[in-house]
Amino acid sequence: MPVCRDCTFYKPMDDSVGDCFGIEVPGDADVSNCPANAYQPKDG
Numbered sequence: 001m002p003v004c005r006d007c008t009f010y011k012p013m014d015d016s017v018g019d020c021f022g023i024e025v026p027g028d029a030d031v032s033n034c035p036a037n038a039y040q041p042k043d044g
């Protein structure tokens with residue numbers, strides 16, 4: 001399963017968390033939990 005770290009909208013803030021549309025999300029959060037169902041893979 002991909003995680004937030006793999007998502008186009010994830011902007012890393014440090015090793016474990018990142019910014020997603022102004023909200024802090026864990027890099028290892030499963031994208032099936034994405035609130036907006038907005039996951040887009042970084043590559044491909």
Ligand code: SF4
Nearest residue numbers: 004007020034038039
């Ligand atoms: S859009 Fe969803 S999957 Fe992508 S970083 Fe934000 S919460 Fe994670």
